[in-house]
Amino acid sequence: xxxxxxxxxxxxxxxxxxxxxxxxxxxxxxxxxxxxxxxxxxxxxxxxxxxxxxxxxxxxxxxxxxxxxxxxxxxxxxxxxxxxxxxxxxxxxxxxx
Amino acid sequence: xxxxxxxxxxxxxxxxxxxxxxxxxxxxxxxxxxxxxxxxxxxxxxxxxxxxxxxxxxxxxxxxxxxxxxxxxxxxxxxxxxxxxxxxxxxxxxxxx
Numbered sequence: 001x002x003x004x005x006x007x008x009x010x011x012x013x014x015x016x017x018x019x020x021x022x023x024x025x026x027x028x029x030x031x032x033x034x035x036x037x038x039x040x041x042x043x044x045x046x047x048x049x050x051x052x053x054x055x056x057x058x059x060x061x062x063x064x065x066x067x068x069x070x071x072x073x074x075x076x077x078x079x080x081x082x083x084x085x086x087x088x089x090x091x092x093x094x095x096x097x
Numbered sequence: 098x099x100x101x102x103x104x105x106x107x108x109x110x111x112x113x114x115x116x117x118x119x120x121x122x123x124x125x126x127x128x129x130x131x132x133x134x135x136x137x138x139x140x141x142x143x144x145x146x147x148x149x150x151x152x153x154x155x156x157x158x159x160x161x162x163x164x165x166x167x168x169x170x171x172x173x174x175x176x177x178x179x180x181x182x183x184x185x186x187x188x189x190x191x192x193x194x
Contacts, residue, residue: 021163027156034148047144051131059124066117 032085045093053090126175129182142190150187
């Protein structure tokens, strides 16, 4: 993980780019948590696009495979977390549409 | 662009990993298009999480900066497209909540 981060930002482990990238990854990954909680609680999926979550869930699954095959742990784990949120929202959309 | 793809997949430009990564990037980037169209048309944002789109839009903006500073053109352009969708959905959520 440390090695991967080092490779990706050219040796500067705790530098500006790393903080920027990690913050970006954290925000985009965990942004799906409040949507997941809201949809579980409220069961309201009318405004949510089925096509969006179909495409997004499939895309995140392919990112997960990409991270696995290229041995890129940050890509693999970030997309594993996002996948668990996306598949939950997709399932709820199919259930409550 | 060609050089960047080459670097990222270790020389195999049109190989399996590239097709996997490009398909993944296409799906996750353009999945926000049907949500954007649906929300513009239906003006129904009740089921959409404001916190999700706040975090997501901020995160995608930071990815965009990350791509710019690290001169990673695919990261920059993919996030520029996603940002335009995310900021539109966020604006509509703030307008119709």
